[in-house]
Amino acid sequence: MRPKYFIKTKEWLRSLSFRTGAIVALVCLLCYAVSFIQMLLPISIAAKGVLWTVFFGLAKTAQYSALLILGKTGIERLKKWFESLRRR
Secondary structure, three states: OOOHHHHHHHHHHHOOOHHHHHHHHHHHHHHHHHHHHHHHOOOOHHHHHHHHHHHHHHHHHHHHHHHHHHHHHHHHHHHHHHHHHHHO
16 A cells, blocks of 8 residues: 555646646756766766766656656647647
8 A cells, every 4th residue: 555645745746737747847858968968077987976866866756747747638738749849
């Protein structure tokens, strides 16, 4: 059985708007980009490993949060929006 706080958090995320879900998805993409782009910085390997772990973890958290916020219908709506941009 799942803890009560997990269920309440999941319900709260589902109650957020489509726009919020889209913003969280964009944050996810930015975190993924930063997690790999930071490898180009002239810093130590240890610092790069820490930065990668932090930003990749943030990206995964934002990814799953966006999926919960958007749901199946929100994902379909985003796909249609990207297809309409491609046709232009």
